[in-house]
Amino acid sequence: MSAFYPFIVIGLFTGSVYGLAAMGVVLTYKTVGVFNLAYGAVAMFCAYTYWELHDHWGITAWLAMPILFLVVAPILGLILEGLYRPLAGLSAEVLIVVSLGILAALGALVPIIYGSQDRQLQAIFPTKTFVLGSHLHVGYDQMGTLVVSLSMAALLWALLRHTKFGTSTRAVVDNPDLADMIGVHGDNVRRAAWILSTFFAALVGIMISPRQGLDIYQLVLVVIYCFAPAVLGRLVSLPLAYIGGLILGIIGSILSKYSNSGTVANLEAAFPYLSLFVLLVVLGPRLKEVGTATRRLAVAAVAAPGKKKSGASATLFAIGQGRWRVGVDRNLTLGLVGFVLAILVPLAVPGPRLLIIIGGVIYALIALTLVVLTGWAGQISLAQFSFVGVGAFTAGHLAGSHGQHFLFAVLIGMLLSAPLAVVVGLASLRLSGLYLALATLAFALVMDTIVFNRTDVSGGLTGISVPRPQIFGISFTGRIALYELVVVIFGLIAVAAYALRAGPMGRRLHILRDSPLAASTLGVNLTVTKLVVFTACAMVAALGGSFYGAWTQAITPLDFMWTASLELLLLVVLGGRAVISGAIIAGSVVATQALPFIPVEVNKILALTIALGVIGLAQEPEGTARMTARQTMHVLAVMKPLPKRYRNTLGLPAPSGAVPDPPVDRRVPAPAGSGEGVSSHVA
Amino acid sequence: MSPDPLAPDPVLSAEDVSVKFGGLSALANVSLQVPSGRIVALIGPNGAGKTTMFNVLTGLQETTTGRVRFNGADISGWPTYRRGRAGIARTFQRLALFTRLSVSDNLVASWESSHRGGVFGRGRSLRQERVHQVMELLNLWPIADRLAGELSTGQGRMVELGRALCTDPHVLLLDEPGSGLDVKETAAFCDVLRTVVRGPSAPAVLLVEHDMTLVMEVCSALTVLDFGKVIACGSPEEIRNDELVRAAYLGDVSVA
Ligand SMILES: Nc1ncnc2c1ncn2[C@@H]1O[C@H](COP(=O)(O)OP(=O)(O)OP(=O)(O)O)[C@@H](O)[C@H]1O
Numbered sequence A: 001m002s003a004f005y006p007f008i009v010i011g012l013f014t015g016s017v018y019g020l021a022a023m024g025v026v027l028t029y030k031t032v033g034v035f036n037l038a039y040g041a042v043a044m045f046c047a048y049t050y051w052e053l054h055d056h057w058g059i060t061a062w063l064a065m066p067i068l069f070l071v072v073a074p075i076l077g078l079i080l081e082g083l084y085r086p087l088a089g090l091s092a093e094v095l096i097v098v099s100l101g102i103l104a105a106l107g108a109l110v111p112i113i114y115g116s117q118d119r120q121l122q123a124i125f126p127t128k129t130f131v132l133g134s135h136l137h138v139g140y141d142q143m144g145t146l147v148v149s150l151s152m153a154a155l156l157w158a159l160l161r162h163t164k165f166g167t168s169t170r171a172v173v174d175n176p177d178l179a180d181m182i183g184v185h186g187d188n189v190r191r192a193a194w195i196l197s198t199f200f201a202a203l204v205g206i207m208i209s210p211r212q213g214l215d216i217y218q219l220v221l222v223v224i225y226c227f228a229p230a231v232l233g234r235l236v237s238l239p240l241a242y243i244g245g246l247i248l249g250i251i252g253s254i255l256s257k258y259s260n261s262g263t264v265a266n267l268e269a270a271f272p273y274l275s276l277f278v279l280l281v282v283l284g285p286r287l288k289e290v291g292t293a294t295r296r297l298a299v300a301a302v303a304a305p306g307k308k309k310s311g312a313s314a315t316l317f318a319i320g321q322g323r324w325r326v327g328v329d330r331n332l333t334l335g336l337v338g339f340v341l342a343i344l345v346p347l348a349v350p351g352p353r354l355l356i357i358i359g360g361v362i363y364a365l366i367a368l369t370l371v372v373l374t375g376w377a378g379q380i381s382l383a384q385f386s387f388v389g390v391g392a393f394t395a396g397h398l399a400g401s402h403g404q405h406f407l408f409a410v411l412i413g414m415l416l417s418a419p420l421a422v423v424v425g426l427a428s429l430r431l432s433g434l435y436l437a438l439a440t441l442a443f444a445l446v447m448d449t450i451v452f453n454r455t456d457v458s459g460g461l462t463g464i465s466v467p468r469p470q471i472f473g474i475s476f477t478g479r480i481a482l483y484e485l486v487v488v489i490f491g492l493i494a495v496a497a498y499a500l501r502a503g504p505m506g507r508r509l510h511i512l513r514d515s516p517l518a519a520s521t522l523g524v525n526l527t528v529t530k531l532v533v534f535t536a537c538a539m540v541a542a543l544g545g546s547f548y549g550a551w552t553q554a555i556t557p558l559d560f561m562w563t564a565s566l567e568l569l570l571l572v573v574l575g576g577r578a579v580i581s582g583a584i585i586a587g588s589v590v591a592t593q594a595l596p597f598i599p600v601e602v603n604k605i606l607a608l609t610i611a612l613g614v615i616g617l618a619q620e621p622e623g624t625a626r627m628t629a630r631q632t633m634h635v636l637a638v639m640k641p642l643p644k645r646y647r648n649t650l651g652l653p654a655p656s657g658a659v660p661d662p663p664v665d666r667r668v669p670a671p672a673g674s675g676e677g678v679s680s681h682v683a
Numbered sequence B: 001m002s003p004d005p006l007a008p009d010p011v012l013s014a015e016d017v018s019v020k021f022g023g024l025s026a027l028a029n030v031s032l033q034v035p036s037g038r039i040v041a042l043i044g045p046n047g048a049g050k051t052t053m054f055n056v057l058t059g060l061q062e063t064t065t066g067r068v069r070f071n072g073a074d075i076s077g078w079p080t081y082r083r084g085r086a087g088i089a090r091t092f093q094r095l096a097l098f099t100r101l102s103v104s105d106n107l108v109a110s111w112e113s114s115h116r117g118g119v120f121g122r123g124r125s126l127r128q129e130r131v132h133q134v135m136e137l138l139n140l141w142p143i144a145d146r147l148a149g150e151l152s153t154g155q156g157r158m159v160e161l162g163r164a165l166c167t168d169p170h171v172l173l174l175d176e177p178g179s180g181l182d183v184k185e186t187a188a189f190c191d192v193l194r195t196v197v198r199g200p201s202a203p204a205v206l207l208v209e210h211d212m213t214l215v216m217e218v219c220s221a222l223t224v225l226d227f228g229k230v231i232a233c234g235s236p237e238e239i240r241n242d243e244l245v246r247a248a249y250l251g252d253v254s255v256a
């Protein structure tokens, strides 16, 4: 036991920071119902701000600290509160998307404001060491961290136990509507929770950064460590979250004792994510979504007015004939025209830029798998690029160094991704919404650390190379040939997805998402359905991965990190997660780098724009695709008046002065003043 | 107090079912029977365990003791979807419609889910016919194209009933179909219910309902739960005159 003693002590030091972060995350989840996936980004932003104030401008710590904790953190907290307030009661999916958008926005803001080089933050405590017990060297900074963390935890506890804030918080957590009625100012409580939580994030940021180094994604990653302890506290217990943080720190530290050999080192790195995944799956059904009370009212408010259309014209023929909404994808002709135009692109862009566009097409293919999985079946995945990686590395090894046929390599890549998809699919049987998102995030990180990190798999940071395909005697080494090949593949899979969407299988995905419980009582085998969906999407992602490898010809683990999956989700949300056109838009955004007028420096701005766009569009399943369709129709409408039914379907404003047709089945005359209303059901 | 000896064989029955949530005993050794071709009711005050019983019957809730039988076979170990396909259909107390599908597609999805090969698009004409029938029966044509999420509670309950009927059930479990309905809608619902149980292949019905007039009017037998225990069961006559029931449940509600 005594051999472990130093590791336990060291573990306490790191664990105390995790505990602090875990409490910060739990605090907003339990009071506001928001699990802030961007918590690490907030910490990172605060750390950079402190660096700017203290290390860069040379402001003394005695002034820089108060500025950070009393000005910057509260303002940031209030901004976050403001961002989330209008979202109260919306689905877990929307909240997750928004928090990821915030993560990306902060990640894009930092290089814009503070520059993108790595920084070294000066330690806030002296780094000298003293000897504890007989021979354990302990840094003053570690001791300081532990003391600060413990006293903050105690302070928060006292605040919640012994002040009016505490009782008000409990009232709000218990029943927000009732709390409002008995005079607890819910908004103030929520603001306070956000401010406190951000305050903790700032603390975590400046305490971790001196040792970790200031780096945008590193800190975000470290804070993901704390998700496991937060889940251990079932996301509602502050003490359990803190203790969980300590335990995690200690276990990590003990593992590091053995981490000289490669495999164990990987295991140590993966431990926080593995434990997050396992905890989620084990606790699964017992994890409750918080904030349902808030949810109810808000949902009622959203769903109330029956903005209606179309009359009793349903014919027997129409039933089950895909007459229901396939959204802006409805226009098959447009799709066909688009396809033909896409085929002809090399005529217009023959040069090296075509290569970037090929990347865009492959990206669209990968994005399409997320549209099906998340947009249609309602299963949030933050691990799609892990499957892409499996496909790419398999292609590299088999078609490359082993000289196998490219198609054979593609097939094996797809087959290898299947069992991994089953793991995620099985997790999805016990988890949904936020918890599924966290589990897939953990899965991606586990894949990063224990699979893609292995040099025998990925060739390490130098990566491995993938050859261009040679199929049926045709060589796809050339740009144009490769381009046409991937466009055709995308076209085929998009058509398959479209057909699936409009038929019984599409309905099944729909009902899986709308009410899995009801679906199962009708006879839907949820296990089989979910596994099939996850596996099919993963296999197509792996297919995309093989071609991704063939396209870049050199792949490294960095290409398939969790951040890539996150980016994919953001781009798909931006494009429109419920429509095939959304995937195409996602691919187009990636391909914009081919545009001559977008220089590299603009990328930062582009990233910020995308992040903000995602936050704005979180509630719009058809994303920019819908806006694009609407704009197109506007332009067309100017040129030629459309038949009325199209106008209304796309939510066009009625021509001025005209009153929209009342719905066919409406017996009561429309009330006066409803004339300016536009009947805009979601097409 | 004893079940009607003349009742036909039960199509669905629970034997000695117990369910515990932590320390709370939601059901304690409850038995009940649904004879084929009849409408029977499960009543009791709020929190008595009625919905929990439905969850047990449909396999959504694990039990600590007891068995569920369906057409004589022990189906206690069956997963929910298998019971659905076998012919146990239910509605939900809190509406669980497929909100983003149209009303007609709700029914179609139900047919496809419960019939072999439905998800591969087989048996289209059978499907059309059945869906058509149900739409006709429940008078759903006027709202066939509406999104289920946009409906009023009354319409929503009709659609849930229709969705359950599209599975061609042997037994139909209705969880408070009358709650949230106005007087007119309730009357209409009563009529529909009577039509549903008519005919040779009509399902048996187990009804959970707080509206006593409705229950007494349509049911041939009742089981009364209180705090997870059966406190009475028998014909409407017997229940009406049962002292325990009056005390525990009906209170001062006049049911004479
Ligand atoms: N998942 C659950 N976890 C814990 N307790 C539960 C759960 N579901 C139900 N209960 C409890 O079990 C008891 C029975 O609940 P149930 O919903 O079956 O009652 P009910 O008879 O349907 O009432 P109502 O008329 O209000 O619908 C209640 O006390 C309820 O709080």
Ligand SMILES: [Mg+2]
Pocket: B050, B051, B052, B093
């Ligand atoms: Mg109930």
